[in-house]
Amino acid sequence: MPDRTSDPIRWEKHVAKQVTMWRVRHLEKANDRQPKLPAQWAGLSVAFSRMHGAGGDDVAQALGGLLNWPVYDRELVDFIARNAQVRSQVVESFDEKKKGEIETWLQTALSAGHLDIDRYGKHLLAVLAAFAEHGQAILIGRGSVFVLKPQQGVRVLISAPLKWRSHRLAQRRMISPREAQAIIQKVDQERLAFVKKYFNRDPNDPDNYDLVINAAHFTHLQAAQLILAALEQKAGSPYPLSTDLNQARGV
DSSP, rough: OTTTTOOOHHHHHHHHHHHHHHHHHHHHHHTTTOOOOOOHHHHHTEEEOTTTTSOOHHHHHHHHHHHHHOOHHHHHHHHHOOOHHHHHHHTTOHHHHHHHHHHHHHHHHHTTOOOOOOOOHHHHHHHHHHHHHHOOOOSSSSGGGGOOOOGGEEEEEEEHHHHHHHHHHHHHTTOOOOHHHHHHHHHHHHHHHHHHHHHHTTTTTGGOOOOEEEEGGGGGHHHHHHHHHHHHHHTTOOOOHHHHHHHTTTO
């Protein structure tokens, strides 16, 4: 998965690779070949919302390592939504029937939410809906928790007290706690405004989530394991264990 310093060319190659994997997966399914994951797992994803400084991105990366699923952070999702060529690869990766279903969902979502959003917002919704439909993805921010349907996976909020987040950010950036708190409050307000504009929802309302984790009480790996447990409940079966997952569980 590209990191935050990745250039657009690398991001384009990553998306192209992912689209190819989707097509292979769909071809295997059409040919009645045994999928890599049981059917109840294949369509699941995880969507993250996080308070700034709570370490939500780190939890998402830890979960991606456990599941071996790609992690789409805010920068990458934003890049795809704004880049017409790359966005078309994602949106056009379905057959006509599925594309019609997604279009119907988008129209319903826009109408039900009484949203009057710009072109970027509509592109963003389409990209997030595509990832959610394909499954086996970890989505960070950009309102992904409001696009992922309850039956499609687990919607998570990573939170923590403001004082704890300020102390953590101050240590990481080597600034004063007061400066860190100001940064956190500014970013949190920007995220609130973004979600209000494009989704007309409150990102701090726990009713919007399947799972709310206080990061002050868990390590990144522990939080990732909690989310995995929630996924297993959704799937109704244990996740097929990978080497990393075995090691994390002490097996």
